[in-house]
Amino acid sequence: MNSPTEVSVTKESLAFSAAHFLTLPGHVCERLHGHNYRVGVRVEGQVDPATGFVADFAVLKQVIRALIEPLDHRLLIPADNPDLRIREDGDHLRLDYRGPDWLVIPRPHACLLPVRHTTAELLAAYLGDQVWAGLTTGGVGGLQRVIVEVEESPGQGAAVERGPGARPFMS
Ligand SMILES: [Zn+2]
Numbered sequence: 001m002n003s004p005t006e007v008s009v010t011k012e013s014l015a016f017s018a019a020h021f022l023t024l025p026g027h028v029c030e031r032l033h034g035h036n037y038r039v040g041v042r043v044e045g046q047v048d049p050a051t052g053f054v055a056d057f058a059v060l061k062q063v064i065r066a067l068i069e070p071l072d073h074r075l076l077i078p079a080d081n082p083d084l085r086i087r088e089d090g091d092h093l094r095l096d097y098r099g100p101d102w103l104v105i106p107r108p109h110a111c112l113l114p115v116r117h118t119t120a121e122l123l124a125a126y127l128g129d130q131v132w133a134g135l136t137t138g139g140v141g142g143l144q145r146v147i148v149e150v151e152e153s154p155g156q157g158a159a160v161e162r163g164p165g166a167r168p169f170m171s
Pocket of ligand 1: 020033034035152
């Protein structure tokens with residue numbers, strides 16, 4: 001068997017801009033602010049002798065772009081955050097935190113994510129799960145490992161691994 005080969009789509013080619021906040025009382029990031037996020041993905045597996053690919057870049061980029069498009073130019077709201085109550089009110093979302101209507105935002109401007117906090121770590125975990133699912137259900141077989149990195153500022157990011165070859169401490 002050939003040794004595994006790694007292919008990557010680097011952070012330079014996959015980016016989105018979004019607003020967020022953290023429910024950490026008194027922390028500077030509790031205030032609404034934004035980042036120009038960048039996403040990098042590395043995929044490890046065997047080269048398919050028929051195609052010469054580990055994973056087709058076109059498929060890889062399509063899967064990732066479909067995942068980050070709903071986040072782009074939106075407010076990222078952590079739907080699983082126990083300190084946040086999110087109420088749908090017509091075309092708006094009303095967020096109760098430290099009191100009612102802490103934030104009211106037009107629904108199309110928001111992206112509800114199934115995470116407890118919108119930290120780089122948990123965004124990477126969310127995207128890692130989704131990228132792995134998207135690739136494996138999208139017909140990209142034989143992958144050992146996918147590594148997804150989310151950078152919220154230059155030089156400041158988090159990475160996760162998914163798949164059977166993922167290192168256990170990062171799963
Ligand atoms: Zn931030």
